[in-house]
Amino acid sequence: MNIGIVGLGLIGGSLGLDLRSQGHHISGVSRKQETCQRAIERGAVDDASTSLSLMERAEVVFICTPLGVMRSTVAALIPHLAPETVLTDVGSVKGWVVEEIAPLWANFVGGHPMAGTAESGIEAALPNLFVNAPYVLTPIASTPARATQLVEEIVRPLQVQIYHCQPEEHDRAVAWISHLPVMVSASLIAACLGESSPAVLEMAKSLASSGFRDTSRVGGGNPELGMMMATYNRSALVRSLHAYREILNQFIHWIEQENWVALEQALQHTRQARPAFTDQGSPCQSGQASSFSQP
Structure with a gap:
């Protein structure tokens, strides 16, 4: 399959390495010619260019740019796409992305591979970065089922754990475990x-x-990522920060009042609760799709 990747940083480059190893033809676009050349040298893409016209033959395009330039990038990309081309993104916020991009392109599927490192750029790209990582898809009522299915078929061989949820659910969840x-x-x-x-x-x-x-x-880590979380997931992040502050104030109160019984009970509770967030065991087996229920 002809797959395009716009944005050849850590995630875009890592996707290229893995998808190319699966036998797909990968075309990449970056703002810098030196990044394009390095992506070819590293084997992340078969060809690369600074021009979005390279995406004309792509059947699926992964948008791997920062959130701040995603909408303008998609708007500039659309004239170069065939009508049946499927677009998907890798942004860590889904409500804003789906709201901005879905009206521009009917075959758009919001996506978020939840993997990464503290490094950035094409040199940080790694093979097998997504193995056992959650890969969240956020189709909405207007998203064609064929588009969602095609994205699933492409990413499933990367040994990811596929989840479906609404964009707002995703943003509230990642506010707790990533952005907060x-x-x-x-x-x-x-x-x-x-x-x-x-x-x-x-x-x-x-x-x-x-x-x-x-x-x-x-x-x-990278300040740009933190700024994007705060800017594009502001509502959910502020909600979680207020809740965290209330819990922190409760801990302060217990310590000031020397309420060691309450403090110990809280610490025992958090000790017991932590494995549910950190253990690798998951109700969604690798490569299978799972849907979250409405909270």
């Missing part, structure tokens, strides 16, 4: 930097080990 952690982690780093004693701050830096590395990792 970034803000909490960044706030942790900022709070540490607020230590008034330079000597204590330097000691803290010297003593920081695995616990701090784990909890601060996403807060020390």
Whole structure:
């Protein structure tokens, strides 16, 4: 199959590596000619160009650009597409994307492969990045079933776990487990930097080990990603931040009041609850589709 990828960064490049290994012909578009050349050298694409006209023969196009330029990119891409071409994206927010893109192109399927690293760019692209990772599709009532099925058929061999849900459901869910952690982690780093004693701050830096590395990792990532989360998933993120602040205030109250019984009960509860979020076992087996129910 002829597959196009617009945006040859970490996700676009990794998709190219994997889809090309499945026997598809991959054409890539990037803003920079050097990125195009490097993508060819790395085997992520068969051909590449800075011109969207390269997508004229594509049967499916993955939009892997930042959210901020996605709508303008799709608008510029449409004149080069055949009417039956299927578009899908990889953005971490789905409500805004579907609202903006679906009216522009009937054969659009919102998508979000939930995999990545702290690195960015074509050099960060990795084979098998998506193995066992959730791959969320957010078709709406107007999305042609054929378009959704085609995207599923393409990504299923990557050994992903396919989920279906509404765009709003997706955004509320990722606000809790992806976007909120970034803000909490960044706030942790900022709070540490607020230590008034330079000597204590330097000691803290010297003593920081695995616990701090784990909890601060996403807060020390690419600022552009955090800004996109806040900008395009603002409502769900603010909702989760307010809820988190209420829980944090409750913990502060227990500690100030030396209510060790309540604190221990809360810590026991969170210890028991964590595996449901982190264990690899999932009701959706690898490569199968699953639908979330309305919360």
